Amino acid sequence: MHRSGRHFLQIPGPSTVPDRVLRAMDMPVIDHRGPDFAELGKAVLTGIRKIFKTTGPVVIFPSSGTGAWEAAIVNVLAPGDRVLMVETGHFATLWRQMAAKFGIEVDFVPGDWRHGVDPAEIEKRLTEDKARAIKAVMVVHNETSTGVTSRIGAVRQAIDRSGHSALLMVDTISGLASADYRHDEWKVDVTVSGSQKGLMLPPGLGFNAISEKALAAAEANPTTRSYWDWRDMLKPNSTGYFPYTPATNLLYGLKEAMAMLEEEGLDQVFARHIRHGEACRAAVRGWGLEVLAKNPAEFSPVLTGVVVPEGHDADAVRRVILEKFDMSLGAGLGKVAGKVFRIGHLGHFNDLMLMGTLAGVEMGLKLAGVPHQAHGVEAAMDVLTRQGVPDQKRAVA
Numbered sequence: 001m002h003r004s005g006r007h008f009l010q011i012p013g014p015s016t017v018p019d020r021v022l023r024a025m026d027m028p029v030i031d032h033r034g035p036d037f038a039e040l041g042k043a044v045l046t047g048i049r050k051i052f053k054t055t056g057p058v059v060i061f062p063s064s065g066t067g068a069w070e071a072a073i074v075n076v077l078a079p080g081d082r083v084l085m086v087e088t089g090h091f092a093t094l095w096r097q098m099a100a101k102f103g104i105e106v107d108f109v110p111g112d113w114r115h116g117v118d119p120a121e122i123e124k125r126l127t128e129d130k131a132r133a134i135k136a137v138m139v140v141h142n143e144t145s146t147g148v149t150s151r152i153g154a155v156r157q158a159i160d161r162s163g164h165s166a167l168l169m170v171d172t173i174s175g176l177a178s179a180d181y182r183h184d185e186w187k188v189d190v191t192v193s194g195s196q197k198g199l200m201l202p203p204g205l206g207f208n209a210i211s212e213k214a215l216a217a218a219e220a221n222p223t224t225r226s227y228w229d230w231r232d233m234l235k236p237n238s239t240g241y242f243p244y245t246p247a248t249n250l251l252y253g254l255k256e257a258m259a260m261l262e263e264e265g266l267d268q269v270f271a272r273h274i275r276h277g278e279a280c281r282a283a284v285r286g287w288g289l290e291v292l293a294k295n296p297a298e299f300s301p302v303l304t305g306v307v308v309p310e311g312h313d314a315d316a317v318r319r320v321i322l323e324k325f326d327m328s329l330g331a332g333l334g335k336v337a338g339k340v341f342r343i344g345h346l347g348h349f350n351d352l353m354l355m356g357t358l359a360g361v362e363m364g365l366k367l368a369g370v371p372h373q374a375h376g377v378e379a380a381m382d383v384l385t386r387q388g389v390p391d392q393k394r395a396v397a
């Protein structure tokens, strides 16, 4: 079927790639060992630190986010090591399964997929670990399957209060460059991210931001690794090069995306996401439906999970919306499959893109026969046209 106009890609990643970034990638591939490459390499390897808010090294793999998860595990952990993880949702569950495949013993704190990491529980578990057997706390910052953003700053404080020396490893694959994130200030040891969400790039880059403590742990780690070995990356990275062929054109795109983030200002980028999250949740309430996230202090600025009433199929709603309005929404994943759909409001996004998205959802609810009130779009417009009230600056810290 012919479709006119632009497809609405409102899944919470991959997100819409700006034309500026697409044009920046439309370049001849260059020799990654030649003199011109070092300039690009240095620019992105240095520039990306500002996005993670770190002064330490960030390695960039040609990989999906899942690859960067694996890199974090194999560099720091060895089979038989114990770690503490929290069931915030589908992505936390997948990372846990991966750790288990590598022979890591995971203490998995159960969760209801509607809340983030409870800092008090982390403190309790670490305090109880008298033998100091837990090597790392591994949590997901922005749980993309639920629309819940955990308070990593509070998790850090909980770890400090326990006096435990466990490493802190955080997945902010869908949080980086959309939700406030501070690698150094929160003393995160390994931050894992990817290119296709807040960074507004196509899929294909995986990131690890690495603390000195994590580097020391990697040096002492006897586990076999090759492709993901930080040491092999960091050596050539110091002069702007990579140990193997990097995703050169994605790096051109990354340079441009970082320029866009710098022009807008990271704080403005975060405030924009918070405001769109707020307007989107107002729409959900206007429909008389439920937001999956329960705790207002953990509402994600990146995406909103919408609970479909009992007896109705969230995938049927998504199907109608795709067919009729050419818009992709996120499916419910894992335990909430069929019960939830997810609206992405991240990356290269503005007020009218949000209103188009919400209008599509409101029409879809009607066509799919889901009982609702037709006041969602109106409620979101009220939020977006509010005057004299400064944008709520909720610090997820």
Ligand SMILES: *Cc1c(COP(=O)(O)O)cnc(C)c1O
Residues within 6 Å of the ligand: 013, 064, 065, 066, 067, 091, 140, 142, 143, 144, 171, 172, 173, 174, 194, 203
């Ligand atoms: C997208 C995502 C992943 C997986 O990334 P891929 O690039 O699909 O491998 C992992 N964790 C979170 C929180 C994500 O949003």
